[in-house]
Amino acid sequence: MAEWCRHYGVAIWAYRLVPNNVDLIAVSNEEESLHLATGEAHLEPRKPGRNPKAKWGEIMSPGLRDSTTVSLVHCKSYDSSLVDAAVRKALEPFGGMGRFIKPGARVLIKPNLLSARAPEKRVTTDPEMVRSVVTLVMEAGGRPFIGDSPGIEPFKRVIAKTGIEEVAGELGIDLLELSDPRPVTLPEGSLFRNLEIASQALDADVVINLPKLKTHTQMLMTLGVKNLFGTIVAQRKTEWHYMTGLNRDTFASLLLHIYEAVRPSLTILDGIWGMDGDGPGNGNPCQLNLVAAARDAVALDITICRLLNIPLEIFPLYRAARAAGIGEIRPDRIKVKGSSLESFQIPEFQVPELDSLRILPGIFDGFAKRYLISKPVQDPGTCAGCGECVEACPADAIELEQRRLHFDYDACIRCYCCQEICPRGAIGFKKGLLLKVLNRFHR
Ligand code: SF4
Ligand code: SF4
Numbered sequence: 001m002a003e004w005c006r007h008y009g010v011a012i013w014a015y016r017l018v019p020n021n022v023d024l025i026a027v028s029n030e031e032e033s034l035h036l037a038t039g040e041a042h043l044e045p046r047k048p049g050r051n052p053k054a055k056w057g058e059i060m061s062p063g064l065r066d067s068t069t070v071s072l073v074h075c076k077s078y079d080s081s082l083v084d085a086a087v088r089k090a091l092e093p094f095g096g097m098g099r100f101i102k103p104g105a106r107v108l109i110k111p112n113l114l115s116a117r118a119p120e121k122r123v124t125t126d127p128e129m130v131r132s133v134v135t136l137v138m139e140a141g142g143r144p145f146i147g148d149s150p151g152i153e154p155f156k157r158v159i160a161k162t163g164i165e166e167v168a169g170e171l172g173i174d175l176l177e178l179s180d181p182r183p184v185t186l187p188e189g190s191l192f193r194n195l196e197i198a199s200q201a202l203d204a205d206v207v208i209n210l211p212k213l214k215t216h217t218q219m220l221m222t223l224g225v226k227n228l229f230g231t232i233v234a235q236r237k238t239e240w241h242y243m244t245g246l247n248r249d250t251f252a253s254l255l256l257h258i259y260e261a262v263r264p265s266l267t268i269l270d271g272i273w274g275m276d277g278d279g280p281g282n283g284n285p286c287q288l289n290l291v292a293a294a295r296d297a298v299a300l301d302i303t304i305c306r307l308l309n310i311p312l313e314i315f316p317l318y319r320a321a322r323a324a325g326i327g328e329i330r331p332d333r334i335k336v337k338g339s340s341l342e343s344f345q346i347p348e349f350q351v352p353e354l355d356s357l358r359i360l361p362g363i364f365d366g367f368a369k370r371y372l373i374s375k376p377v378q379d380p381g382t383c384a385g386c387g388e389c390v391e392a393c394p395a396d397a398i399e400l401e402q403r404r405l406h407f408d409y410d411a412c413i414r415c416y417c418c419q420e421i422c423p424r425g426a427i428g429f430k431k432g433l434l435l436k437v438l439n440r441f442h443r
Contacts, residue, residue, distance in 0.1 A: 068328045069093050069335045070294040070303040074343070075272050078119075078128040083291075087132040087268060090293040093337040096140075100206055100265045103141030108204035109133055110264070112212040112227050113148040114280055115421060116161035122273045122285035125212045127163035129270040129291075133208060134171050147200050148230045149178040151237050152392045152421050176200055181233040184261045191253045201231040201262050209264035209297060213274035213290065213304060215283050217352045217416045217429070219248060220315050222280050223304050224267040224297030225259045225327075232258065238394035241415040246373070248354070252320035259297060260326060267297040269304065276350040282425035283350075290344055298327020299334045306331060307341045308349045316354075373414050374429035378405040382426035389418035389427060 071093045075086035091097055101107060111125035119126050130146060137144040146168055150158045155177040159165040168175040178198030185194055201207060211227035219226060232240060244251040271290035277283035290307070294300035298321050305315050312318045312329070321327050328334055385403035397411040398418060405427075419427040 068296040068299045069337055070300050072338045073291045074289050074339055075291045076289050078126050080128055083128045084132045086291040090291050097136040098140045101140035101142040105142045105205035107137045107142040107144045107206045108201055109144050109146045109208050111210040113150050113158050116153050116157045119163050122275045124162040125210045125270045127167040131167045145174040147176040147178045149234045186257055196236055197261050198231045198233055207262055207264040209267040211269050213271035215276050215279035215351055217278055220354055223301040225255050225301055225317055228258050228262050231262050242394040246414055248316040249320050252316040256320055256324055256326045267300050268293045281420040296327050302329050307344055374431050375409055376418050376427050377430045379426045382424050384424050388421050392417045392421040
């Protein structure tokens with residue numbers, strides 16, 4: 001007996017349990033887990049029309065409360081029918097899209113629309129993934145719209161180049177720039193006082209998160225949780241980069257706060273083609289043949305790191321989620337359904353070598369910045385002198401003079417937005433003098 005819950009953005013399954021003649025109401029957002037947990041207990045759907053009083057976790061055993069599912073499916077190309085079959089299959093463990101969509105619900109589909117690159121560059125969520133998810137939402141009776149707030153480039157240019165505008169036009173749905181920030185109060189004890197999230201994301205009945213699998217020179221990987229940074233309105237993004245400054249763990253905490261505020265009901269990852277090397281804007285496209293889905297984006301991100309053989313401890317989001325107790329990070333509590341991790345033949349996957357800001361205590365930050373942390377540098381032969389990096393820099397640390405970039409490394413907060421935005425891949429990194437030596441000690 002499913003009832004709708006806006007807080008979780010999913011159908012809530014409620015049953016009357018009759019184990020040993022003791023009646024209690026069990027509430028779960030996953031019918032299958034409820035069956036597993038209750039074992040031999042007799043289950044009776046509870047009467048419709050009454051709101052469940054208990055919340056998920058109040059009655060369930062700790063084992064069930066702490067488990068979550070990540071679904072993995074092979075998909076070898078962006079052929080429409082293959083993608084559609086893969087997405088449907090990925091949602092099977094959750095009971096299909098219908099479980100998440102109430103008829104008439106307004107559903108935000110949030111792809112990764114980082115910048116204006118063609119789909120073959122593998123910078124943005126592929127339009128065929130978007131098409132498939134939109135179609136499923138429509139089949140379930142929802143009213144989907146696509147939305148994002150690209151960091152720097154104009155929205156119109158991004159949606160045209162990435163093929164998303166064409167898909168939205170063919171399916172006859174709205175494509176909105178997330179442009180209206182609204183304050184969100186964070187729980188007591190949060191690192192930040194408040195956040196401003198796009199109202200279109202907060203007001204949607206359901207949010208479906210559609211990230212692209214990519215490396216990230218600042219955060220190691222950009223997957224489900226990081227994709228929701230796109231719900232921060234564009235001009236505010238640079239402010240947040242500036243405020244979190246050098247500290248990746250602080251930035252990861254911010255990402256988790258955004259994730260909690262937006263609460264996507266589902267995250268469906270486009271990993272058919274992903275990106276390794278110096279992602280998220282200028283890495284190497286690589287074929288991984290993967291579609292993944294989960295309700296818990298943290299669990300999904302952790303599972304993808306394991307699939308790629310990335311040690312979890314070097315992933316800033318893992319450390320931040322562990323510290324904050326947000327999402328499921330324990331591999332033994334994550335149920336992988338569909339294909340196994342081992343069934344994905346991952347070629348050499350190059351992750352960026354992150355400078356460790358944890359090598360020295362905080363009082364050495366200035367020293368670390370100067371001598372340890374990689375600096376952005378220009379490749380003058382590749383640079384077109386367009387000035388986009390200058391515009392993107394939140395610290396105003398770049399000047400452009402006759403095609404030569406001058407970096408103010410004291411002002412630079414090492415956010416790597418300049419590298420992310422450069423359409424020519426003309427910004428690289430130069431390691432600090434001591435970094436190689438220290439890295440050797442910390443392997
Ligand atoms: S480095 Fe890239 S973004 Fe900056 S001016 Fe050169 S081409 Fe443009
Ligand atoms: S120079 Fe590049 S890395 Fe440094 S603050 Fe500006 S955008 Fe960020």
